[in-house]
Amino acid sequence: MRIPFLDIRSGYLELKPEIDDAVSRVLHSGCYIHGAEVEAFEKSFAEFAEVPYAVGVANGLDALVLCLEALGIGYGDEVIVPSNTFIATWLAVTHCGATPVPVDPDVVTRNIDPAKIEAAITPRTRAIIVVHLYGFPADLDLIAPIATKHHLKVIEDAAQAHGARYKGARIGGYSDLVAWSFYPGKNLGAFGDGGAITCRDIVISEKLKALRNYGSRSKYQHDIKGYNSRLDPLQAAVLRIKLKYLDDWNWRRAGICNVYMNEISNPRVLLPTVSEFSDPAWHLFVIQHDDRDQLQKALGSAGIETLVHYPIPPHRQKAYSAKFGAAILPVAERLAKTVLSLPISPHLSKAKALEIARVVNDNA
Ligand SMILES: *Cc1c(COP(=O)(O)O)cnc(C)c1O
Secondary structure (H helix, E strand, O other): OOEOOOOHHHHHHHOHHHHHHHHHHHHHHOOOOOOHHHHHHHHHHHHHOOOOEEEEEOOHHHHHHHHHHHOOOOOOOEEEEEOOOOOHHHHHHHHOOOEEEEEOEOOOOOOEOHHHHHHHOOOOEEEEEEEOHHHOOOOHHHHHHHHHHOOOEEEEEOOOOOOOEEOOEEOOOOOOEEEEEOOOOOOOOOOOOOEEEEEOOHHHHHHHHHHOEOOEEEOOEEOOOOOEOOOOHHHHHHHHHHHHHHHHHHHHHHHHHHHHHHHOOOOOOEOOOOOOOEEOOOOOEEEEOOOHHHHHHHHHHOOEOOEOOOOOOHHHOHHHHHHHOOOOOHHHHHHHHHEEEEOOOOOOOHHHHHHHHHHHHOOO
């Protein structure tokens, strides 16, 4: 038996006739940059996220960079970021010329700890980037008052949270700007790169549309120094189809996670905690174990592929260690040593999930 961590190809095969049609439609259209396909996806994605505006961009990192740019954040500014996240959250801040200021997560939610944010605020702080890590919404109602008090913007990195709900509402329109990635492995994944930003403010959404397209609002007129960060219409066409199945596929992921929650009884394994305020998107099922490497090896020997999200926190990466190497971020350090992500692909069978739970239990 071999169980891959994520089976993206099965996602294509399940929807093959529809996707092949859509791709062929784009190829025959003769329109290969922006156009109707991208606009149609933006409209559908905004509706899905329960927000007035969605702006397609080239990828999730660009989505974060353009969010910061649109809010005027740059050189000399500080942006609070979680210490436990994918490095893109930090890189976006750096690429804007600003400085990331890490804050450790809460040990239970594993999202940025609202109680630790104020201590990290300085006169230079301009924004907080909140990441809904592993698809679990952060407690936004605890973060918003801190931002208001200190006149900070809030950007949500929702790259792992497509379809998640916070207090009943979809992730997508709570904060100033919400950034998305459609990297193939995300819950809503393209067959290549893609990204988007959602928001409630038409002025900001128009600015984002200029920023992603060379700062241009009409052809050959460049009002601001923009980027080339456009959502590919081929990917938009694929995403339009996959969006229709997103709730269903998230529901299938939740089914696998239920099996794990009910069946894993290994006393050395810490299971994820679902906060009462959230319906997670179940992007990743991340357990913790003190002998993580050994458990991962045992699962590997049984043919079960697992991953670690993430083995090295950003402040320990070579790219950042010169500046942050001495930073004291004990929760992030501990998570990096203990976390392990089990397979929860929407194309994984319940029987296989049961088998995985059994192997986890056998390695107490
Ligand atoms: C995937 C991811 C990104 C970056 O997305 P790309 O599309 O790969 O650029 C940013 N933040 C988080 C939390 C992610 O998981």
